[in-house]
Amino acid sequence: MLTTDTMLTMKMFQGLAIMFDEYKEYPGWESYVVPQRDKYGCIPTGCEILLRAAKAEDIYPKIYDEFQEKFDCRSDKQPNGVDTVPNDFDTVPNKIKEKYPDINFKREPSEKHDKFTGKDKLNEIEKLFKDNIFTLISFHIPPYPPKDAPKGTPRAYHTMPIIAMDKHNLILFNTPNEIEGFNPHKHLMLLPKNTLVWIHDNHEGGNDILYLEKIKRSETIR
Numbered sequence: 001m002l003t004t005d006t007m008l009t010m011k012m013f014q015g016l017a018i019m020f021d022e023y024k025e026y027p028g029w030e031s032y033v034v035p036q037r038d039k040y041g042c043i044p045t046g047c048e049i050l051l052r053a054a055k056a057e058d059i060y061p062k063i064y065d066e067f068q069e070k071f072d073c074r075s076d077k078q079p080n081g082v083d084t085v086p087n088d089f090d091t092v093p094n095k096i097k098e099k100y101p102d103i104n105f106k107r108e109p110s111e112k113h114d115k116f117t118g119k120d121k122l123n124e125i126e127k128l129f130k131d132n133i134f135t136l137i138s139f140h141i142p143p144y145p146p147k148d149a150p151k152g153t154p155r156a157y158h159t160m161p162i163i164a165m166d167k168h169n170l171i172l173f174n175t176p177n178e179i180e181g182f183n184p185h186k187h188l189m190l191l192p193k194n195t196l197v198w199i200h201d202n203h204e205g206g207n208d209i210l211y212l213e214k215i216k217r218s219e220t221i222r
Contacts (some may be wrong), residue, residue, distance in 0.1 A: 021167040026134055029163040033184045036175035037068050042159040043087045044068040045175045046136040047096060049161050050212045053134040059215060060100060071095050089210045106213040118200030122193055128211055129165055136161050136210040139196060140203040157206040168193055
């Protein structure tokens with residue numbers, strides 16, 4: 001279960017890294033991660049990080065100008081004109097694609113289904129990471145409501161990019177609101193792989209992952 005004990009400072013992280021079995025970092029992650037400017041903007045922030053890792057500015061030089069604000073779907077209205085559109089792994093990438101048609105994000109699983117287990121999710125994450133594909137993961141965060149909680153019970157989710165992993169753990173970048181003096185090494189979180197599987201299999205929602213498949217026609221991001 002996640003607790004504040006899983007939060008790492010860079011000093012702790014460096015000390016633990018030498019004990020990690022089969023440890024590997026995503027190359028250059030420190031230069032791609034950015035602060036999250038809105039409390040509820042983890043998905044637009046995550047998409048910006050994926051694009052920075054793919055060097056999208058080489059194709060779209062001004063793409064990051066107010067990116068998180070422009071692609072926050074909560075300012076949009078549903079067809080009924082009343083309810084707002086949520087930020088999720090469909091709405092935010094779709095809004096980005098409206099502006100930049102050649103940018104293709106991919107969500108796994110592609111459709112919601114009960115057969116995508118926590119182990120399936122972990123296997124897909126490990127495969128993408130092995131191929132150096134920067135990936136966002138979504139998961140349910142504490143406090144966890146009881147299993148028999150009525151439908152509509154408030155739940156909390158977070159989205160973070162994976163910046164490193166070893167045989168037993170994921171190291172995530174916990175997107176901060178820190179703007180001044182931003183230091184990415186201060187915002188790392190250790191998530192045991194078996195904990196991720198347990199969260200997925202025992203708590204609804206936050207079960208998918210997102211990565212950048214293509215950024216322009218016929219050019220696959222790797």
